[in-house]
Amino acid sequence: MKSPAHSLLMNNDMIIRFLMTLLLTTNLYINNYCSNTPSVSPQSEFSILPLPLNSPSLDGHLCFENTHHAANDFGNRYHFLPAAVLYPKSVRDISSIVKKVYEMGTTSALTIAARGHGHSLEGQAQASQGVVINMESLQEHKMFFHIGELPYVDVSGGELWINILQEGLKHGLAPKSWTDYLHLTVGGTLSNAGISGQAFRHGPQINNVYELEVVTGTGDIVTCTKKHNADLFYSVLGGLGQFGIITRAKIFIEQTPRRVKWIRLLYSDFSTFCKDQEHLISSENYFEYVEGFVIINRTGLLNNWRSTFSPQDPLQASQFHSEGKTLYCLEIAKYFNPEEIGTINQRIDGFLKELKYIRFTLFISDVSYVEFLDRVHVSEMKLREIGMWEVPHPWLNLLIPKSSINEFAQEVFGNILADTSNGPVLIYPVDKSRWDNETSMVTPQEDLFYLVAFLSSAVPHSTGSDGLEHILTQNRRILDFCDSARLGVKQYLPHYNTQEEWKAHFGTKWEIFKRRKYTYDPLALLSPGQKIFQKEITYV
Ligand code: FAD
DSSP states (O other): OOOHHHHHHHHHHHHHHHHHHHTBOSSOOOOOTTOSOOOBOTTOOBOOOOHHHHSOOOSSEEEOSSOGGGGOOTTOSOOOOOSEEEEOSSHHHHHHHHHHHHHTGGGOOOOEEEESSSOOSSSTTOOTTSEEEEGGGOOOSOOEEEOSSSOEEEEETTOBHHHHHHHHHHHTEEESOOOSOOOSBHHHHHTTOOOOTTHHHHOOGGGSEEEEEEEETTSOEEEEOSSSSHHHHHHHTTOTTOSEEEEEEEEEEEEOOSEEEEEEEEESOHHHHHHHHHHHHHOTTSOSEEEEEEEESOSSHHHHHTTTOEESSHHHHHTOOOTTOEEEEEEEEEEEOGGGHHHHHHHHHHHHHTOOSOTTOEEEEEEEHHHHHTHHHHHHHHHHHTTOSSSOOOOEEEEEEGGGHHHHHHHIIIIIOSOSTTSOEEEEEEEGGGSOTTSSOOOOSSSEEEEEEEOOOOOTTOOSTTSHHHHHHHHHHHHHHHHHTTOOOEEESOOOSSHHHHHHHHGGGHHHHHHHHHHHOTTOOBOGGGOSSOOOOOBO
16 A cells, blocks of 8 residues: 555656556567566666657547546545556547557556546556556547437446436436446446446346447457347456446436435344345335445434434434434335325335334435435535545445345444444345346355445544544454355455455356456456456566
């Protein structure tokens, strides 16, 4: 881990090294990219030319200065300074740069990372001394809504989901599956999965893709679907940026509702909470969105909700105390149009009667569709105001099989976590029996599993329980427990430092993942920040 100050000092040195490594010439041989020890010959010969002079003309531009932003991300813990940032204006720009670096073979140490909105947690979109491609600059094609039997939106890989929502509303159309936060790019979330409260119904975002345009690790521009170049299509979805750069995506859309009933209900018993969540996700026609979160020892919790939610029973709610308690909040949403309000209220009442929440802890909010989907942005604004957005985020996201969730909850919520004051702890089930299993995404073996997300923010320089070290230790304890109790847990937005750990993560999918890497990015140029494969350099 490097501090920003350290990275700053390294800057000049790195640029020089970049220019040197860029055009190393001849007499080189290629090692397998998976081996761990690069061999370097003292007789290496090289010539130095700046990349812009040596590269094909670009519609956009390469920038060698002011690259520090590309050495940071939302996690705010890993800082690897790139040698250059490409601001592409066309897919051709991306292809040209990738091709150029590919043609240099192992004569160069250069790697390439597509950077979406830089909301990774551990440097996954960074490329130490490499080229970072600023995907948001790629605006070659205008966003296009196709209305037909299978409606889709055709977007750039660098497009933000919030822009798709805003533009889609003009047509009354929008994607079906979202993330909780929309200021993320299409390419960034499709490289992971894109999971939110709609996933139980529609699958994650990677399940809602009709077609992709990809620049592979050899610089080729390839269009792929489930039927055409299907292996590349499935490789890239959930592929952690390893097989190609998503330059365009066609994403399935549906008609948008105008309003949303956004509902929160509290539980004190974990298994009752889980039963209700599982009941809701097995009933397609109840709610469009099902999530939940854990509350441990929070003060004034219900007061905090008052600006958005109205309690069904204000008197009882005002007397409810959350401090010292472990509570589970079920969060659900029903989409509707204003003309349906009467029947919707009746239907919601009917559904809620089936649930076993603490009776007077029902909170309802009636918001627009955008307000609901863009809800985390409101929190972002508040956190920015108090300087708590650009802080370290030692997040931990886990996928836990249904059969292990009680054991997990008992130890983690009952023992390891003293409170949830460092940030939300989300928990909700998804059923992957309707998901596409051919993508690169890794899930637990059981069809039904829970996403548990510890979304902590660390107070800078604190050495207390809100400090980075404390939170990282807590995360480690959670992971150690999962390992020792053999809960069959998989990390989501995974982070590992060694290939052995990655092998264990992919399990039976590892050989396929490796084969796909050889096929589409044989020199291991792409997304080095994931630390799955390492580009081998051999100077002779
Ligand atoms: P980046 O962080 O820039 O990139 C992520 C990875 O993808 C990198 O390896 C990068 O090299 C690669 N990449 C980027 N663009 C491309 C491309 N066009 N083609 C190929 N590879 C590419 N995730 C969920 O699933 N559900 C959520 O509800 C959710 N909520 C979140 C809320 C917040 C506040 C934050 C910060 C993150 C959240 N995430 C969620 C995680 C998010 O999906 C990932 O962090 C994602 O990587 C961020 O997207 P990005 O556009 O910033 O990608």
